[in-house]
Amino acid sequence: MRTWTLLEIIPQASFLQLTVAFATVCCFHVLYARHKRISISYVPGPEKSDPFFGNLTDLYFKEAGESQIRWQEEYGQVFKVYGLLGEEYLMISDPKAIQHVYTNSHSFVLQKHTRNLLRMLFGPTLGVADVDDHRRQRRVMQPAFGFSHLRNLLPVFIRHTQKLVQVLKQEIAGDSDRQSLKIDVYDYTSRVTLDITGDAAFEHQFGALDNKQDKLKAVMRKLEAQSLGNDSKYQLFATFVAELLPETITQMIHQLPIKKYKYISQTRDTITGIAAEVMAEKQDEMKKGLEGGKDLMSLLLRANAREDPQRRMSDEEITSGITTITFAGYTTTASTLAFALWELAKNPEIQGRLREEILQAKRDALKSTSIDEIPFSHYEKMPLLTALIKETLRIHPVVFTRARQAVEDEVIPLSEPLKLPSGNSMTEIPVSKGQNVWINISGYNRLPRVFGNNVHDFDIDRWLDNKLDDIPGLVGVYSNLISFGHGPHACIGWRFSLLEAQTVIVELLSNFEFRLPENYKGVRRTGAATMIPTIPGDRGAGTRLDLEISTLPDCKHS
Numbered sequence: 001m002r003t004w005t006l007l008e009i010i011p012q013a014s015f016l017q018l019t020v021a022f023a024t025v026c027c028f029h030v031l032y033a034r035h036k037r038i039s040i041s042y043v044p045g046p047e048k049s050d051p052f053f054g055n056l057t058d059l060y061f062k063e064a065g066e067s068q069i070r071w072q073e074e075y076g077q078v079f080k081v082y083g084l085l086g087e088e089y090l091m092i093s094d095p096k097a098i099q100h101v102y103t104n105s106h107s108f109v110l111q112k113h114t115r116n117l118l119r120m121l122f123g124p125t126l127g128v129a130d131v132d133d134h135r136r137q138r139r140v141m142q143p144a145f146g147f148s149h150l151r152n153l154l155p156v157f158i159r160h161t162q163k164l165v166q167v168l169k170q171e172i173a174g175d176s177d178r179q180s181l182k183i184d185v186y187d188y189t190s191r192v193t194l195d196i197t198g199d200a201a202f203e204h205q206f207g208a209l210d211n212k213q214d215k216l217k218a219v220m221r222k223l224e225a226q227s228l229g230n231d232s233k234y235q236l237f238a239t240f241v242a243e244l245l246p247e248t249i250t251q252m253i254h255q256l257p258i259k260k261y262k263y264i265s266q267t268r269d270t271i272t273g274i275a276a277e278v279m280a281e282k283q284d285e286m287k288k289g290l291e292g293g294k295d296l297m298s299l300l301l302r303a304n305a306r307e308d309p310q311r312r313m314s315d316e317e318i319t320s321g322i323t324t325i326t327f328a329g330y331t332t333t334a335s336t337l338a339f340a341l342w343e344l345a346k347n348p349e350i351q352g353r354l355r356e357e358i359l360q361a362k363r364d365a366l367k368s369t370s371i372d373e374i375p376f377s378h379y380e381k382m383p384l385l386t387a388l389i390k391e392t393l394r395i396h397p398v399v400f401t402r403a404r405q406a407v408e409d410e411v412i413p414l415s416e417p418l419k420l421p422s423g424n425s426m427t428e429i430p431v432s433k434g435q436n437v438w439i440n441i442s443g444y445n446r447l448p449r450v451f452g453n454n455v456h457d458f459d460i461d462r463w464l465d466n467k468l469d470d471i472p473g474l475v476g477v478y479s480n481l482i483s484f485g486h487g488p489h490a491c492i493g494w495r496f497s498l499l500e501a502q503t504v505i506v507e508l509l510s511n512f513e514f515r516l517p518e519n520y521k522g523v524r525r526t527g528a529a530t531m532i533p534t535i536p537g538d539r540g541a542g543t544r545l546d547l548e549i550s551t552l553p554d555c556k557h558s
């Protein structure tokens with residue numbers, strides 16, 4: 001009998017047959033790898049809500065964080081959820097477990113899909129660099145985000161925020177000297193954060209508040225619209241299948257002439273091209289011995305030049321660092337600000353108290369410096385402003401979940417024993433290479449043992465006596481909140497973001513009043529690349545949060 005070789009079979013098979021054969025081999029490969037893993041099936045968790053998609057449809061199609069918070073109440077700080085074809089994910093909000101996963105960034109890395117997408121868009125950037133490269137890059141970049149440099153950026157923040165106030169006043173007054181106007185506050189918070197971030201990061205003037213035509217702005221906005229997330233089962237399927245395929249195959253697929261991938265590489269070329277142009281100009285200035293700017297890129301170039309040549313960042317690493325910062329920085333802070341203004345509109349009493357604190361700080365500044373601008377050192381001394389921002393970050397963490405994958409066998413310690421249905425309990429969870437672990441950021445921020453019993457209420461008073469800042473053994477870079485992550489990959493821009501949010505809220509509340517609009521139907525917190533505000537039942541309208549705004553009586557003509 002004749003034996004067929006693979007090379008003889010392939011030319012005779014149709015494309016469909018080959019695809020089916022390839023998919024079957026992949027499925028077996030995945031199921032075999034899964035079978036060899038240490039099982040976590042004993043960990044309690046919700047039943048599958050879909051035989052094929054497991055719990056993914058709950059996690060992706062319901063409001064962002066909603067299911068994770070509900071399951072945490074039911075199953076505790078550690079539970080299991082199902083992904084595609086019965087894949088088991090570990091979801092953790094236990095502080096010790098989070099600390100372990102986040103800190104051991106060599107054992108737990110970003111999921112393949114996210115890593116590839118980030119690499120395609122931004123190049124060898126912070127989130128995807130391997131451990132040594134990441135450490136080297138952070139070492140050079142970190143000082144630019146310290147308090148002493150932020151002090152220099154405050155005038156940039158204030159300048160753009162004052163422009164925002166001016167634009168809003170003109171819009172409200174319109175042609176008819178109107179009293180108030182319904183606006184999409186996200187549109188304005190994202191324009192001001194884009195202008196601030198471009199200017200502070202590399203002195204690029206996006207001119208978003210002026211509606212200026214700008215190539216980079218157009219690309220960033222398009223990218224933002226594209227990242228609106230998985231809103232169909234097909235997209236969800238494609239994302240998770242990409243996760244199951246070997247990395248080399250995924251990278252080959254990304255080279256295919258598919259519209260989405262072509263768009264991503266064009267976007268990358270535009271962003272990095274502009275950043276490279278600016279960098280070349282700045283390097284030229286440095287060579288001529290000119291003093292250079294106070295923006296992050298200038299600081300980075302100067303710090304890099306002082307580094308040991310072996311440890312310097314390459315030009316490509318600098319441009320991808322700056323573009324990542326610009327994109328990561330503006331959308332996150334813009335949504336956080338929009339959520340904060342929404343909370344203030346829902347709580348006029350808090351809005352009034354906070355406005356009084358701000359106006360008093362401005363009066364004090366006027367007395368001591370003859371300018372009604374709050375000095376840098378005073379922002380931290382405004383308890384209500386600080387509490388508002390902390391409570392917004394707690395209730396509305398725009399990065400509401402983070403996925404990590406174990407690249408080696410590991411044991412995850414727990415701060416509280418995990419009780420099993422058998423009556424036994426476990427103090428640590430062994431996991432195998434390949435195990436997906438999701439950090440339940442929304443859930444952690446609502447742990448009653450950390451934040452009190454009324455965790456689901458927006459209550460800024462919980463922060464006022466500073467007790468929450470002093471609990472030992474917790475996680476996060478800011479006030480025991482995990483909204484900015486933890487460990488080596490924690491948000492590099494958290495201080496930047498806080499100061500930016502503080503300046504914007506100070507200027508907005510001293511000039512305007514925010515109310516819920518007529519026919520208010522709520523706001524949906526939608527899970528996309530980050531958590532974004534959208535109109536309930538109208539995802540097509542994109543990121544949007546409508547509020548009624550009016551100019552305060554004594555500010556109308558200033």
Ligand code: HEM
Nearest residue numbers: 126127328329332333336399483484485489491492493497
């Ligand atoms: C409210 C605003 C912000 C929130 C909630 C936020 C949240 C986060 C979180 C949770 C991470 C960790 C991601 C992970 O675990 O993989 C992160 C990383 C990062 N963030 Fe932010 N961020 C904010 C604003 C900013 C700003 C303003 C900048 C820059 C100016 C920035 C730049 C970055 C960068 C570069 C990383 C990657 C760090 C690394 O991998 O080493 N973020 N951010």
